[in-house]
Amino acid sequence: MSLLEVRNVSKIYEGSIENKVLDNIRFQVKDGDFVGIMGPSGSGKTTLLNAIATIDPPSSGDIRIRGNNPYLMDAKEMALFRRRELGFVFQDFNLLDSLTVEENVVLPLTLDNIPLSAMNSRLEEVIQTLGIEPIRHRMIHEISGGQRQRTAIARAMIHHPSIVLADEPTGNLDSKSSKDVMMMLQQMNEQEHATILMVTHDVMAASYCQRVIFIKDGKLYNEIYRGENRQAFFQKIVDMLALLGGDRYDLTTARL
Numbered sequence: 001m002s003l004l005e006v007r008n009v010s011k012i013y014e015g016s017i018e019n020k021v022l023d024n025i026r027f028q029v030k031d032g033d034f035v036g037i038m039g040p041s042g043s044g045k046t047t048l049l050n051a052i053a054t055i056d057p058p059s060s061g062d063i064r065i066r067g068n069n070p071y072l073m074d075a076k077e078m079a080l081f082r083r084r085e086l087g088f089v090f091q092d093f094n095l096l097d098s099l100t101v102e103e104n105v106v107l108p109l110t111l112d113n114i115p116l117s118a119m120n121s122r123l124e125e126v127i128q129t130l131g132i133e134p135i136r137h138r139m140i141h142e143i144s145g146g147q148r149q150r151t152a153i154a155r156a157m158i159h160h161p162s163i164v165l166a167d168e169p170t171g172n173l174d175s176k177s178s179k180d181v182m183m184m185l186q187q188m189n190e191q192e193h194a195t196i197l198m199v200t201h202d203v204m205a206a207s208y209c210q211r212v213i214f215i216k217d218g219k220l221y222n223e224i225y226r227g228e229n230r231q232a233f234f235q236k237i238v239d240m241l242a243l244l245g246g247d248r249y250d251l252t253t254a255r256l
């Protein structure tokens with residue numbers, strides 16, 4: 001069984017004009033996959049991610065995570081499911097400014113009443129892996145954007161979620177910090193077998209994925225696999241985006 005199954009998902013926003021934003025999307029993500037989602041602005045990427053994140057239900061089709069359909073759960077079960085099974089990484093980090101780095105990282109465990117002993121060993125593990133040991137006691141406003149995103153990744157992964165959903169994780173970072181953050185995500189994927197699904201406009205970021213799914217006008221357009229060579233994959237992504245068209249990809253400035 002796949003970890004995530006997106007089964008014929010469509011989404012229609014009702015309004016003065018009916019707007020079909022997702023049209024029969026179907027794909028699977030296996031344990032340990034690192035998958036990117038790309039597509040022109042307005043193609044439905046965030047809508048799809050929100051449907052998987054249990055934030056906004058599909059109009060038809062279903063989402064299964066480890067065989068469970070979260071939309072069949074009551075509100076309490078769904079909140080618990082979201083907290084235990086999912087990890088989130090956002091473009092604007094979504095950290096709590098009034099807490100330290102370390103306090104932000106342990107937040108999901110605290111919310112779940114995990115014992116302090118279990119919390120400490122896991123905390124040390126993620127703090128070391130993500131290289132945030134030297135800043136663990138700093139407040140969020142005292143650290144850089146790249147360090148904030150590392151902190152957010154640590155928070156997303158501390159409870160070993162089934163899948164980490166990342167929405168433009170490099171969107172607010174310079175190119176050096178973006179690379180750094182992508183290398184961290186890759187490391188978590190390789191070392192901890194973390195399963196990651198990431199929406200991005202950033203070709204460099206997408207080139208770290210094992211697979212990239214392309215969406216156009218709410219439909220699955222194509223998917224490509226990385227193989228060994230990231231440079232060749234980067235070029236394949238650039239070529240695919242050129243075919244896809246759209247307004248948010250300035251492919252002349254895309255850098256590996």
Ligand SMILES: Nc1ncnc2c1ncn2[C@@H]1O[C@H](COP(=O)(O)OP(=O)(O)OP(=O)(O)O)[C@@H](O)[C@H]1O
Pocket residue numbers: 013019021039040041042043044045046047048248
């Ligand atoms: N709540 C809503 N009500 C009505 N239409 C919506 C709503 N949310 C999104 N849309 C429309 O759905 C379409 C897809 O939006 P979505 O944000 O999923 O695209 P996207 O691919 O993530 O775009 P971007 O790359 O610009 O972030 C757009 O046409 C958008 O205007």
